Amino acid sequence: MQINKEEIRSGNENLREAHKAGFDFLANTLSGQGVDVNAIVQRLADFQVAIPSWALGAGGTRFGRFSYYGEPSSLEQKIQDVGVLHALTQTAGAISLHIPWDVPEDYKAIKEVAALNDIVFDAVNSNTFQDQKDAVHSYKYGSLSNVDKAVRDQAIAHNIEVVEIGKKLGSKSLTVWLADGSNFPGQSNFQTALRHTEDSLKQIYGVLPEDWKMFIEYKPYEPYFYSTVIQDWGTSFMLANACGEKAFTLVDLGHHLPNTNIEQIVSTLMMKGKLGGFHFNDSKYGDDDSTVGSVKPYALFLIFNELVYGMKNNPQNPYPAWMIDASHNVKDPLEDLIQSLEAIQEAYAKALLVDQDRLKAAQLENDVVQCQEILQNAYRTDVRPLLQRARLERDGALNPIQAYRSMGIRQKLVDERGRHSVASGL
DSSP states (O other): OOOOHHHHHHHHHHHHHHHHHHHHHHHHHHHHTTOOHHHHHHHHHHOOOEEEGGGSSOOBOSSOBOOOTTOOOSHHHHHHHHHHHHHHHSOOOEEEOBTTTTOOSOHHHHHHHHHHTTOEEOOEEOOOSSOOTTOSSOOTTOSTTOSSHHHHHHHHHHHHHHHHHHHHHTOOEEEEOOOOEESSTTSSOHHHHHHHHHHHHHHHHTTOOTTOEEEEEOOSSSSOSSEETTOSHHHHHHHHHHHOTTEEEEEETTSSOTTOOHHHHHHHHHHTTOEEEEEEOBOSSSOOOBOTTSSOHHHHHHHHHHHHHHHHHOTTSOOOEEEEOOOOSSSOHHHHHHHHHHHHHHHHHHHHTSOHHHHHHHHHTTOHHHHHHHHHHHHTSOOHHHHHHHHHTTTOOSSHHHHHHHTTHHHHHHHHHOTTOOOTTO
8 A cells, every 4th residue: 555646746736736825924024023934844845753563453441452444454554544644645655663663574574665655764672571382481461670680581582682673673772661560569579679660771782882872761650550660751861871771761641640740750850861762642631642732732732842941952952752652443444543643743833933042031120921822822833734735845735634525544554454454552
């Protein structure tokens, strides 16, 4: 499944005049405020977000999973689906693989499929949160933190194998998320579990190539009810420091207790040079993994405001890795990802409009009202014409959702793969 660019250009023709009118009006308004519109469009065009291989099929809940028709049942098909997203949005130029769900059988062929779709390989993700077929030991009572050294060694070996797979694909980073924890008081010694985790991560870190990074994810709860070993950003930050300069904290927007000030976490990590990347999603209560920006769009904007500030003022922090991590239970997964990509770009564009010099001056004057006005004026700006122009200049679709539907892409996928194909790994 590949999209013909001429089909995208043809679909854009009916929207081009309305886009030009909207863009010219916004560009003239912003230029009058001293904004370099062309520079913002270029930054939007350059901004790429990785699509996780597990997000291309319908997600599930603790109670069940409702499959979506025409799901990709192989890694090749998953890459093709990301190629569809990238062709339409021009901002999904990478895929992040989950191992062992998506181990390539033929690396040369997989890399050729990726190149054909203009896709590169982002972070590879290990899996020690469930037992794998033919595994000698179980992770029922933990993996990298397990009291049994044989279990820890198995989990370490898996992560090292994931690094080797990533090296063959051209990836440059490993993401580690642990489900390790306990259900009842007294079940686990907190210090022992943390000590084992740190030691295990150090062993994995020791095999990383020089140009690789390790991202350490955190989560306050689930699947365990009483404690999680890496439960917050502070624990992840501490472990990253213990491992070394190539280890960083990964922030998943859904992995926080309600009302957590995520933008402050982002700011602190960037100041310390330890923000490695993001898993974008949205939630109402905690890790709902909803479409990005569907619940808390202003919170997403505030996070990007700190990111834009940090990327300019914190050279000690590497350029963050961007990835979506959501669970599409009732939507077409590709439409959901298109909406997420749009929301991310929109929040980024609005953050680029914040006049940081004026904001700094207002902060120094303790002008609280003016600080809020500066932020909200940027947030209230309809930046969609900027996103459209960035896509148009790269031969993307002016309206990706409309193009996806008018081309009948989901039906074509069903025709190719069958109505009841199921995404691998889910």
